[in-house]
Amino acid sequence: MAAVKKSDVELRKESHIKVCLLEDVESDVSSGFDDVCLVHHAIVDLDRDEIDLSCEFLGKKMSAPLIVEAITGGAKIAEKINKNLARACEEVGVGFGVGSVRAALVDDALWDTYKVRDVAPTIPILSNIGLVQLIDEYDIRQIKDSCKEIGADGVAIHLNAVQETVQPEGNVNWKGSFERLKYFCQNLGVPVVVKETGAGICRETAIMISRAGASMIDVGGLGGTSFSMVEHYRDKKGQGLLFKNWGIPTVCSLVECRQAVNTGIIASGGVRDGVDAAKAIALGADYAGVALPVLKAATRSHKEVVSVLSRIIDEMRSCMFLCGAGSVSEMKKKDVVILGKTREWLLARGIRMDNLSNRESVDALREKVKF
Template sequence: MSIQKKEDHIQICLDPASQIGSAGWERYRFVHQAMPDVSFAEIDTSCEFLGKPCSIPLMISGMTGGSETAAMINQHIALACETARIPFGVGSMRIALEHPETASSFQVRPYAPNVPILANLGLVQLNYGFGLDECKRAVELLEADALMFHLNPILEAISQDGNTDFTGLMPKLEKIIRHLGVPVLVKEVGFGISAKVAQELRDVGVRTIDVAGWGGTNWAFVEGRRTGNSLGSVFSSWGIPTSDAVRDCSKISGLSVIAGGGMRTGVDMAKAMALGASLSSIAQPALAAALQSPEAVLAVIDRYLGELKTTMFAVGAGTLKALQAASIEVRE
């Protein structure tokens, strides 16, 4: 994986054309409470993630790393997450393990000493020479609270140098879960996780997934544009909308679901929680801000917080637990 590839991804993701489709939140509507019986000033959005207190059920998810631009992005996001008290997951760390000179672009713990930090590797790399030692190195490099494996078969198929052997990964994942020493989470990258796959992940010991569904940054489009591969446009409409993935995967006992993919507003976050999610994740909505400053990223986080609190007020939910029990209707 090259530094130029990382830089290309950043630039393409900044293009509004990379945002394709709908996560499906417009199909759901809360029942408005004209008499909410809560005080807006007392609404509590606090939660816990990976054993640490957070101010809002929002995570800024893995985007990048490996270049000077990526280092700045990660630093700005980490500083903002520390101030806001929310989790941060870095982008794929494969480049840091293969090219140690890039490792510093991922090392955000000094900027975010008190919030959950997640390391990130592609699960398919377990079929290409990576094992427990590499996973431990990624966690140690970041002083991470957990390791997030990402699933990206469509992206790998479109990439010119893609790793497309996804056979036999579940037993290898189970071994990592048993021996790594920190929690192991699994996410998609924008095409969604079905209930069937979520159950299989749960069966080998995964306790938290980010469904990262269709309706946000479209990595078929991104990689297709980068490589000139027409598969990118053909598969830009492929995937499970985030709202459907959240609804279906949240029914699995013992599995915590993060709603990622096309989470554009705090209203989307609230709807995800009402459908069973425990947390939401965003990436591209914070990217342009992260190129500017930590304060710009904080402004994005504050917008989501304000929208979430207003939604909670309008449905009469003073806590996240009450929000999860709020009445929500499907609009066909």
């Protein structure tokens, strides 16, 4: 019997996984978290171990505001990775997103690489598809059916113009993309998260996304995995290396988006530990997203992923303790100072930061702090 030929999409997904595991695919540009200083509180009326990180995402409870971002799917080698990631997320109690389901829309045999409800029955799960594929490749029925197929609670529509630009087989005709985004947001019947994939979202785009009717924005900023660099390793004659550091650093994107819209926000792109995650919450994010830090662990076992996620959550709790925040909602009210290149960027964009660093006046504090 002749071997079953893999689709071009499956081969590409397989290649992406291998490159991310074997090569240095991170941007040289900082995500900006090093420029963010949380204000230390030397006296806190808290028990660190009683700090409440619980929250809700897509109508489901989570133990902490943490989401394992879309990493993979659509290749047989992705099945084990997704199962380990989802099983770990279920054990820890955080959200999970699968990679783009495009490969399974091309080849039904690949749906099993995305199906994780058997190991993750209660956590929030996001399906995933690229905006450019919604322009003329797939209709709303197919995307609705894909959610049912994998038991997803919502859909992440990803924006990857940089990757499409440098990819040899990329689609660079994005005419009509906003109207299609609006149509899908308003007619899918499930929550839609609009996410970047490593180049960030500016305030102008955030306003467009909000007006389109998206439930949430995932900033997917510069400073973490560079898919331009991933494509460079696939085709070294292309433009991937040139655009390795293209985009808006994560913290800049987060602050821009938060000050422009009231939509829920996920901060991702270079979030590497619980300190970064806590800073993101203090800057106005509702959730922090991680991907690369758990990928290698997921190739080995779900227990290793549990270890990584538990460490991040524990680090978040320590940060909140040292800031005097007993809950996620309290952490959002804590003062945060932005320095360095991140401050330069935000000032150049005309964005005020005193509402972050001086959230309460001295007089108000004197009234509040009474012993």
